[in-house]
Amino acid sequence: MNKHTRTALMVAPILAVIGYIAADYYEEGLAEEEKVIQLLPVENCDVINQKCILKSGDFEVNIFDKNNFTTVNSTFPLDSATLFLVDENNQSTPYPLGMIQSPYYWHAETDLRKLIGRSGQSYTLRLIANIKGGRYISEFHTYTK
Known part of the structure; x- marks a missing residue:
């Protein structure tokens, strides 16, 4: 075995570990x-x-x-969440949700049951859920059956 092969065999594991660590930092940066x-x-x-x-x-x-x-339950832990009740004039009322015992459950006291508590009523809601650098947003209608 010549000296170049021996050097390559000694350096390769070190480069592999450095590459693994660098890839982890890169992926973490993308996630945030x-x-x-x-x-x-x-x-x-x-x-x-x-x-x-x-x-x-x-x-x-x-x-x-x-x-x-009104409770929000998610499959991944949230950093924060806000629910908006949107009236017929497109005016939204924000309800910042508070965490309940774990970052998977968030809730706030809302007037939603007063607005659509009876069958056949509908209302527009918006949700913003924050996870690290990602914002998950939605505007949807809820219909009471």
Whole structure:
């Protein structure tokens, strides 16, 4: 074995470890870049009857209202979340959601049940969920059945 082969065999593992670490930093940097991703309803949403799922790829958000608290449950931990109730004049009322025991569950007391508590009523909602540099946004209608 000549000296060039011996040197290559000694340097290769070091370069592999350095490459692995560099790739990890690169991927972490991409994950923290600001991006906006749209969440789409899987089916017709009925927040009052706990049947509203928004989805984008592997990320899912379930939105429901129970005892005048509107709750957002996500498949990945959120940094923050805000729900907007949008009236017929396109004026939105923001409700910053607070974390409940873990970053997977967020809620706030809203007037949603008063607005669409009866069958046949509908309302427009907007959601912004933040995960690191990503903002997941959605505008959707909820119909009470």
